[in-house]
Amino acid sequence: AQSVSQHNHHVILSEAASLELGCNYSYGGTVNLFWYVQYPGQHLQLLLKYFSGDPLVKGIKGFEAEFIKSKFSFNLRKPSVQWSDTAEYFCAVNIRGGGNKLTFGTGTQLKVEL
Amino acid sequence: DGGITQSPKYLFRKEGQNVTLSCEQNLNHDAMYWYRQDPGQGLRLIYYSQIVNDFQKGDIAEGYSVSREKKESFPLTVTSAQKNPTAFYLCASSMQGQYSNQPQHFGDGTRLSIL
Numbered sequence: 001a002q003s004v005s006q007h008n009h010h011v012i013l014s015e016a017a018s019l020e021l022g023c024n025y026s027y028g029g030t031v032n033l034f035w036y037v038q039y040p041g042q043h044l045q046l047l048l049k050y051f052s053g054d055p056l057v058k059g060i061k062g063f064e065a066e067f068i069k070s071k072f073s074f075n076l077r078k079p080s081v082q083w084s085d086t087a088e089y090f091c092a093v094n095i096r097g098g099g100n101k102l103t104f105g106t107g108t109q110l111k112v113e114l
Numbered sequence: 115d116g117g118i119t120q121s122p123k124y125l126f127r128k129e130g131q132n133v134t135l136s137c138e139q140n141l142n143h144d145a146m147y148w149y150r151q152d153p154g155q156g157l158r159l160i161y162y163s164q165i166v167n168d169f170q171k172g173d174i175a176e177g178y179s180v181s182r183e184k185k186e187s188f189p190l191t192v193t194s195a196q197k198n199p200t201a202f203y204l205c206a207s208s209m210q211g212q213y214s215n216q217p218q219h220f221g222d223g224t225r226l227s228i229l
Contacts, residue, residue, distance in 0.1 A: 004156075044206075044220040049215065096213050100210065101162050102147075102218060106154060107154075
């Protein structure tokens, strides 16, 4: 079975700092990769996804992620964070053609300070 | 607006009691899912259904049951056999696709606590 690791559980940054959240998965086959975000008091929503093509994908609100197949990684980045980026971020994976059910990482709580 | 409605928002269960969490979607999605969210553990899949009248166990199905009699509805029952039911429960839905790359859409969740 596949698994997802998010190594940073809590991250605190100042506004305008750069962000990189790590995500590694374990599965030898072809996968689809997702980042979801949960803002305080809001439902979980899709930030971006990768399933084929350019390994650098861009999402909403200036976020991007790079799929590095050799490292089994899908790290999330943003050049300059804002206070409104304070949220919990989840990396998720599923097996291509294996149904849509997702395996999630444990999440990273990001706090951006003014 | 299309979306997923979970009710109630808060639910309290007495020891030995079964409770049912509601999930309704008007997105015309074929697939629906139930996750449990615990602090520091992310989301874990309880049950999922890819089509009406069919569902499969996820990673932590013990102590839970579901039904899928209608496309729009996927209720979750937390039975008395679930010894640690206090958690945040999330329902999701998605289109089906050959490559499994359709994103899931989530409801606002139900927080279940034990009295």
